[in-house]
Amino acid sequence: MCGIIFRKKLPNRPIHRSQTHRRKRMTDKKETEKKGMAAADRLRWLPPAVRNIIITAVSAAVLCFCAFAVIRYGSSDGSDSSDSLRRPDESEHFAVDTTAASDTTPSGLDPGTEDELPITARPAAELAAEGYVLSEGAYDDSYRIGEIDCGIDFGEEYSLRSLRSDNGGGGYTSVPVLRMYMGYILYDNGSYLSALTGDGAVAAAGIDKLTPIYQRTGAGKPIFSSGKRYYIINDGEGTLSEIRFDPDFGTTLSYDYPASYVSRPVKLYRFYVDTEEIRLISDWTGKDLTDDIARTLEIHDEDYLSRMDFDPYTKQVVRTRLWGYEDGAGNVLIEPTYHYATxxxxxxxxxxxxxxxxxxxxxxSGDVVLDTYPRTFYLASGDARYVIDGMYMPEKRDASCIGMFRFDHGLMRVSRQIYDYYNPDEHASTLDSLIYQDGKVFALPTGYTLCSYSDGVALLQHGAEYGYMDYTGRWIVEPTLRSAEPFYEGLAVIGYGSGEKVVIDTSGKVVLRDGYSYISNCSSGVMVAYSVNTGWHVFNKMAQAAQ
Structure with missing residues (x-):
């Protein structure tokens, strides 16, 4: 690389900064010598013996003070010893939370009891010899956790490289050596990415350009993308196949769901038509007022609408997409009249x-079997007003919405949007709730936020603490946890204040604990875990093979 050096002509005989400091030090030295001489003059009237004793005592006191200061400073946290310095590039890849641990455990026992001892996994090979096989079913007492010997040295580091974050912040994120994707173990060795099967065998290597999209084919195969192309891995061959996939027809939620979720009893398939419709557009802001006006007319009459402070608007023809359902032969069974369809x-x-x-x-048949709108009630919180509420499409379609669009143990998670009764265009709040199949709301404890619902267990948050409540309203883990994940296949990862992560089942019992600082969610029966002391581990959730 070449460049241009700009030189500026300096004045003749410049006084260098070090020369200036040297002159100041010489001046200070002379002043100190003068003060010392003046002090010595004041001692000359004393007898020589007394004067020598005083000088010796003062010198000894100064030496003692200096020695004490060196010892005291050297043992303090502010030591400047090179051994105690840690630069950012020397820090660990994985930081463990060092705050105080919680006083309660998932079982409710005090720390230090037998329940706090390590709970390790047996070798998966031993369990296989007893008839156990990998399973993505919901964990219960008949299941076992087996540790896989992959025959690969994953090293002792949590991460071997960082990649630029895609959140728009411009920073970098540490990439774990191992992470899960729909049953595949994605192994990053610092140079390239490979996909391993649940037993540790290499399914495909050098797949750095592929991105998991958290969707499956109709046969349950996990899908990867590269640009606008989509691929699956041919297990046992180490190759990829390009497939035809339209994201518009993927599952409504994109997260690490098991392959069994793609099996459906109703053989109806979505299709859409692009058409035109008339919408009411504000003359002032360009906002689409159609839905606000329609919501007002559902509750009130046109006279009430005329008193509403809506912007003047005009009718405009806009392009829109409407969804319907057809059978496997392409016969339309439910007409395309919906803007959203799962x-x-x-x-x-x-x-x-x-x-x-x-x-x-x-x-x-297209018949409505659940419609929670319009429902009116008195909102006692906040400014206390009469409101209407209903079930709406969530803003996101990822793992944060686990529990929506399917009933589980008689309950389903829904996103409720609440509007002011007298001003239906005014959005009051959005909250998640659990409802029964008849639309009645499951009573959650006051002051708690519903974070997820799966395997019949609700993950609830209160302040900075988390807990689990089952579908009967019973706490299976009191809200004392520092971190907690949704249940996947009957298992959930929780974190104590010490930073340790453990795995529990839906009864709240700990099934895996061995000093791990990271444990993945269960993914089609496979989990990976990391310990700063022992490195990476791979586990299988195993059940007795069907006879």
């Missing part, structure tokens, strides 16, 4: 909605 779930229901995002649940 796939049919395992219970035989789908969720459809209009342009305002309000949802209804329909069966295979």
């Amino acid at each position: 796939e049919f779930n395992a219970d035989g229901y789908a969720f459809v909605g209009g342009s305002d995002g309000r949802l209804q649940m329909i069966d295979g």
Whole structure:
């Protein structure tokens, strides 16, 4: 690399900064010598013996003070010893929370009891010899956790490289050596990325350009993307196959769901038509007022609407997409009249909605079987007002929405949007709730936020602490946890204040604990864990093979 050096002409005989400091030090030295001489003159009137004793005593006191200061400073936290310095580039890849641990455990026992002892996994090979196999089913007491010997040295580091974050902040994120994707173990050795199967075998190597999209094919194969192309891994061959995939027809939620979720009893498939419709557009702001006006007319009459302070608007023709359902032969069974439409779930229901995002649940005939809108009630919190509420499409479609669009142990998580009764265009609040199949709301404890619902267990947050409540309303883990994840396949990862992570089942019992600072969620029966002392571990959730 070459460049241009700009030189500036300096004045003749410049006084260098060090010369200036040297002159100042010489001046200070002369002043100190003068003060010392003056002090010595004041002692000359004393007898020589007394004067020598005083000088010796003062010198000894000064030496003692200096020695004490060196010892005291050297033992303090502010020591400047090179051994105690830690630069950012020398820090660990994985920081463990060092705050005080919680006083309670998932079982409710005090720390230090037998329940706090390590709970390790047996070798998976031993369990396989007893008839156990990898399973993505919901964990119960008949299951076992087996540790896999992959025959690969994963090293002792949590991460071997960092990649630029895609959150727009411009920073970098440490990439774990191991992470899970729909049953595959993604192994980053610092040079390239490989996909391993649940037993540690290499499924495909050099897949750095592929991105997990948290979708599966109809056969349950995990899908990867590269640009606008989509691929699956050919297990046992180490190759990739490009597939045809349209994200518009993927599952409504994109997260690490098991392959069994793609099996559905209702063989109806979504399709769409692009059409035009008339919308009411504000003349002042360009905002689409159609849904606000329609919501007002559902509750009030046109006279009330005329008194509302809506902007003047005009009718405009806009392009829109409407969804319907057809069978495998392409026969239309449910006409395309919906702005939103989900796939049919395992219970035989789908969720459809209009342009305002309000949802209804329909069966295979297109009949509405659940419609929670309009429902009115008195909102006692905040400014206390009469409101209307309903079930709406969530803003996100990822793991943060686990528990939506399917009933689990008789309950389903829904996103509720609440509007002012007298001003239906005014959005009051959004909250997540659990509802029964008849639309009645499950009573959550006051002051708690619903974070997820899966395997019949709600993850609730109160302030900075988390806990789990089952579908009967019973706490299985009191809200004392520093961190907690949703249940996946009957297992959940929780974190204590010490930074240790453990795995519990839906009864709150700890099933894996061995000083891990990171444990992945269960992914099609596979988990990975990291310990600063022992490095990386791979586990299988195993059940007795069907006879």
